[in-house]
Amino acid sequence: MFEWMPILKGKYFTAEQYLQLIVLTNLFIFGLIFYKQKFKNLVSITINLAILSFSWFGDLKYLTLIILLIHNRKSIKKIIIVVIIYLLTYDVCFAMHNINQGFIFSIDDAAFSTSFSRLFQNTNKFHSYITLTQYNDSIIFNFQIQEQSNYEVYCNSVKQQTTNHQLYDRYIYHSIIQIQQNSNQIQIYDKTVLIAEYYYFDFNNTNIVIIDGGDSGYTKTSIKIWKMIQSQPQIDVINIGGDVAYDNGFITCTTCWDKFFELYENICISKGKLIPLILSIGNHDVGRVTNPQLLYDDQFNQKVPYIIQMFPQQLINNQIPQIQKRTSYFIHRIGPINFITIDSGYMTKAEDQKQFLERSIDINKINLVSYHVPVIPLLIEDENFLMNLGEQLNKVDLVFEHHKHNFKRTKQIQVIKSDGRLKVYPGNTYYVGNGAMGVQSAHQVDHQIIEKSNRQAHFWVYNYENGKQFVYAINKEGDKIDYFQIHKSQRI
The missing domain is CATH 1.10.150 (DNA polymerase; domain 1)
Structure with missing residues (x-):
């Protein structure tokens, strides 16, 4: 320890x-x-x-x-x-940016609890959620439950193969589901008893809405933000770009995930369907409180982060990979959209993701990228990220950045390596961020390539509609604080 x-x-x-x-x-x-x-x-x-x-x-x-x-x-x-x-x-839990979870004390948003103090919390440990794979016709249905049993998952009355593993105070079950039709009924049985029923609706390829945010936790601010997300008329995917539950990588902080699921489940209930989650990993997901430059694979305990264990987001040989073989970067194909998730360097270095990003970008599709630590503007914490991946990001329409807890949108730019240095020129890629769903920064971003910036808590809405791309940001009061349209131009 x-x-x-x-x-x-x-x-x-x-x-x-x-x-x-x-x-x-x-x-x-x-x-x-x-x-x-x-x-x-x-x-x-x-x-x-x-x-x-x-x-x-x-x-x-x-x-x-x-x-x-x-x-x-x-x-x-x-x-x-x-x-x-x-x-x-x-059984101590040291969490950040969380409230109402049996904490013994909380100082400057850092909270400390034990298994004993959490006994008095009435926390639901049964959660169901969808994650996407790299294929259009496959999703992963997941659920967490306190007791282990011979649970069976059915989709449209067809039994699905199910795997499970234990994680602290719960068991996590996964099933690969092949999407056969637009409307899919998913059921969980304990032997012959139906314990839960859900619906998943496949994407309408002409009209897709993706919600983006980051750095959520369970705070007074994040509760308001998630309520504003719930009020959106259409939601097809929710992307959280790291620092999701602020559990700090502690296995004993599963109550933080219970509270996150509470926010997510309220939206699913209101929409009458399970909404797919896409999650990046951030410093608090792997146990780094401060410095995001420290690589996770340089730590003394080379365990797989619990966020990776709970949320499989790709298949290997058409199977959910074993926990140790899961990657922290992946691609999801959402209709005409390539949604690419990159690791900011916590499990995998930037140079080790270069070929993956090159293979993932399709100039005949819309390419969106998400990761945790912002690298634009060039006040960056890991210059190797842009040195290795910057030229590929120039081929992307929109990049979602997080981590800094403020609001920003850049002009359309491109990053060029010249004489061993990075330089920014007018281009075709917007960078938006910066992860303020539950935490607000005292600073905004000031730079000549920044179009707008402030300190407001917010989330982003990306809307693909009949070939057009609209992007806007909404604050915790429900006000639209930014809006722009991405005009397709000649890719680099």
Whole structure:
């Protein structure tokens, strides 16, 4: 669990390292309590804290409690103290930008809870959602549920193959569904009992609406934003460009995902259908609180982010790939649209995605790209991103950027490499962003290539209608704060 070298080297903290500081502070405070309660000497305090530290490791937490009780069995007062400390330090969740989830305390939007404090939350753990694949005729139906059983999924009365795996306090099920018709009835059975029924409607290729936003979480702002999304008359796809639930990559923060699903499910219920989700990964999805330049594959624990585990978004050999083989970048074909999702460098470096982006762009289709960390204007945190992918982005109509928690739209530009440097010229690509569904920045973007910028929370609406492309942004009050039309021109 401990990896202090990045801190000692002066780099930014990971979410886990922030949590370690919190837990150590708690232990120090309760160590003083031990001392005040006359635990005889510092040796006794040290032994109790040493035993308690094992509760941070999931497989040992219950054994730790038993050992603590045995060790302090001669004193009821000591037992009460160690049990309180235990309840305040095991199965910890360190989340950002979330409210109403059993948090013990929240400071500057950073919240701390334990399994004990979350017991008093009435959180639904049953969720169903759709993710897309790279094929027009295949989708992935997913659901999460607390109990494992022999669940069966049917689409239009045909039984579908189902796989599942456990993730902390729930089981996640996936089924590949071949779309045979515009209207598809999806049912979940527990043996012979129908437990849920949904509808999925295939795209109308002449009229498609894609909602884009990023950096959501569950805040007063994001609740308002999702209500404004719900009021849109048509929604075909929802794209969230990273920092989706702000769980900070903690397996114990699944309540953050429960709250995110609550926002999503309200929209699906109001529209009478399951709406496909497209998700990029951001720094909070992989456990990086601050510096997005640090690559996920450079971390000491090379686990697959839980967002990848919950949301498979591509097929390999017509099967949902095993968790370790899933990528953080993918393409979805939405009627005449190529929707391409890129990893900002958390799991896969930019240069390793270059060939994928080249293969994905089709000059005979409309190409849209989404990723987390904005690289336009060139006040960038990872110059390698544009150095490797910039010329391909010049072939794209629209790029969705996120992460900075403000609003921006560029002029139509292109990025050219010249003499080993990056330069911006007039071009054909709009860059919009910057991820402010639940969090608002204190700063706006000031640059000569920026057409509009402010600090408002918002989401974007992309509307393809009979060959025309319309884009507009809406704030949390429901006001349209930007609108433009993409005019197709000669691609580079």
